[in-house]
Amino acid sequence: MCGISKQFPGVKALDGLSLDVRAGEVHALVGENGAGKSTLIKVLYGIYKPDAGEIRIQGKKVNIEDPAHAGKLGIGVVFQELNVCPHLDVANNIFLGRMKNRHGVINDRWAVEKAREILQQMLKMDINPQRLVAHLSIAEQQMIEIAKVISQDCKIVVFDEPTSSLTNNEIDHLFEIITQLKKRGVGIIYISHRLEELDRIADRVTVLRDGKHIKTMCYAQTTKEELVSLMVGRQMEGQFPQDKRAIGETVFCARGIRNEKVDVKEISVRAGEIVGISGLVGSGRTETMRALFGADKADIAELEICGKAHKPFQSTRQAIQAGLVYVTEDRKKDGLALGLSIQENINIASLEKLSRHGVMREKQARHNARCFVESLSIKTPTTDKQTKFLSGGNQQKVILAKWLSCGMKVLIFDEPTRGIDVGAKYEIYKLMNRLSAQGVGIIMISSELPEIIGMSDRVLVFRGGRVTAELQCEEIDAETIMQYATGVKQEKEKCIV
Structure with missing residues (x-):
């Protein structure tokens, strides 16, 4: 993504921002809320049209029309905010829009079996594919979102705060999945405010601030303190304020x-x-x-x-x-x-x-x-x-x-x-x-x-x-x-x- 700009009424969300992702790497994207991370991803996924700049996939310039077009180009996104259909079952959520065979007939049996395979083998989760998503916990719904993207065999996958609702075991499973995707040559953009997670998976990291690219670094050659300083544009006094509290009745x-x-x-x-x-x-x-x-x-x-x-x-x-x-x-x-x-x-x-x-x-x-x-x-x-x-x-x-x-x-x-x-x-x-x-x-x-x-x-x-x-x-x-x-x-x- 080169020189991407996007303006909304009264706000310049992206200001000539660039980002590149290599095959088989995890590229972490960090920055404060409002830094432009989500807007950049929505441009990549075809939700927003950029005002300026261009996107190239494997060297070829593309104009991404909408999320369906992005999917055909091999781009998948696990958004922070859940995007499930609660009135449908798990299998239908995972394969929504992709369940028809060549004769135009919906194949429920195939979807159920394929969903069970993904959930059990890749996500280590024993969820009934025919269970309504409305009856799942927020953490389980988050894993369904991840299963949906994994099932699409994408070449570029974006994870936007994927661990916010997951248990430690589920996070471990997610990182195993990311490792498998890397081995398959998938390029991964990983957005997280939990900087300690990046120790386990990040190869490079890019810092955004106020819609601008601040710095891209090899993750092993930076520190959390440096990242925080770049994100906020100032030195933090400490992670937690040290006020003395007066506790009453x-x-x-x-x-x-x-x-x-x-x-x-x-x-x-x-x-x-x-x-x-x-x-x-x-x-x-x-x-x-x-x-x-x-x-x-x-x-x-x-x-x-x-x-x-x-x-x-x-x-x-x-x-x-x-x-x-x-x-x-x-x-x-x-x-x-x-x-x-x-x-x-x-x-x-x-x-x-x-x-x-x-x-x-x-x-x-x-x-x-x-x-x-x-x-x-x-x-x-x-x-x-x-x-x-x-x-x-x-x-x-x-x-x-x-x-x-x-x-x-x-x-x-x-x-x-x-x-x-x-x-x-x-x-x-x-x-x-x-x-x-x-x-x-x-x-x-x-x-x-x-x-x-x-x-x-x-x-x-x-x-x-x-x-x-x-x-x-x-x-x-x-x-x-x-x-x-x-x-x-x-x-x-x-x-x-």
């Missing part, structure tokens, strides 16, 4: 949380405290928080917020009114109204505050949205822009602005930095500390151990829908957490939860 406590998925004795958080929730995918972390928030049904023996007893919330509206808010794991499905503007999304949970006699006060609404866009550094030319056109990191900031706008006493973060670049992560960590200083109690679910260790005052480890350990600050380390998460160590005797 208990602001949230729930006891006896039970449904078909979880059985948790107690969860509590104090004012100014960050409680990390750790555990493997499927351990019951998100399910427990959804039950507390009223998104899923559960029996809760006792529920107390700021000293006031509550019945189990029957809706998320009740939870929000009580001062409990939730930054969801799946921002596009559960966190945002993508067709609405940034201003509407920020204000959507504060309509009563911004209205008088049932009529929205437009001046106050616009001012409120602008204040949060500025304070959270949301990259947008206007608050009237539809939220679906923002990068993933900026969409996450809009969700945070929404909850900050309505006021809160307890904040649940579910994978707060999933798909977020290094610079934006640091901003979110500073925001968490700022909320902590204001007396907000924070419950943070994270699959990233460095994040759990670096930000938590206390850690609850989940396994099998139960809390197996409560670790105080001085006990928190990666090995101990993983021992309880994997069952190497059993439930901690002194654990009060």
Whole structure:
């Protein structure tokens, strides 16, 4: 890709950017959200038409018309945001559009058998190919996306944050697949904010910033510190802000949380405290928080917020009114109204505050949205822009602005930095500390151990829908957490939860 430029209203997403990929290599692509990574890939896949520049495949100039044309040219993309059809089964998702034989008849039997072969032999997954995708977990849906691309026998494969929802074992299997693809001469573009992953697979790395090519290097000849500095254009003070927290009285406590998925004795958080929730995918972390928030049904023996007893919330509206808010794991499905503007999304949970006699006060609404866009550094030319056109990191900031706008006493973060670049992560960590200083109690679910260790005052480890350990600050380390998460160590005797 040579001299690729792409402009949207008010934003120059790509500015003469170039990238080359060799057969049999993994070329890592890194940069902050908004750096141009996703836009570049969408140009390669025919979703966007470039304003300038050219694309050459095996030396031949091509004009990619659409994703179907890209597929015929041997280009496959595993996007960060899931692109499955939940109402179809696994086999139909993997071979969508490719199931007809030469007579135009759909061959379901062939698709089922071929899907089973790919899932079992290449992905080491025992998933029924005839199971509806809607019934799969997010991690399993991510693997279906990977299976779809693998089945196409592509010559160029792009992985955009493919491990964001995967367990460690699934990540190992994915890296084995990437190794096999390299041996077959496939050129791979690998986008990830988890720089530690690149140690295992990257041959070269290119850094983007503000739509421009900054530097391409042999990965073995650079360091993570150098990459971060190039990505953000400044030296980072450290991976995690080192603020001293003043922890007060208990602001949230729930006891006896039970449904078909979880059985948790107690969860509590104090004012100014960050409680990390750790555990493997499927351990019951998100399910427990959804039950507390009223998104899923559960029996809760006792529920107390700021000293006031509550019945189990029957809706998320009740939870929000009580001062409990939730930054969801799946921002596009559960966190945002993508067709609405940034201003509407920020204000959507504060309509009563911004209205008088049932009529929205437009001046106050616009001012409120602008204040949060500025304070959270949301990259947008206007608050009237539809939220679906923002990068993933900026969409996450809009969700945070929404909850900050309505006021809160307890904040649940579910994978707060999933798909977020290094610079934006640091901003979110500073925001968490700022909320902590204001007396907000924070419950943070994270699959990233460095994040759990670096930000938590206390850690609850989940396994099998139960809390197996409560670790105080001085006990928190990666090995101990993983021992309880994997069952190497059993439930901690002194654990009060």
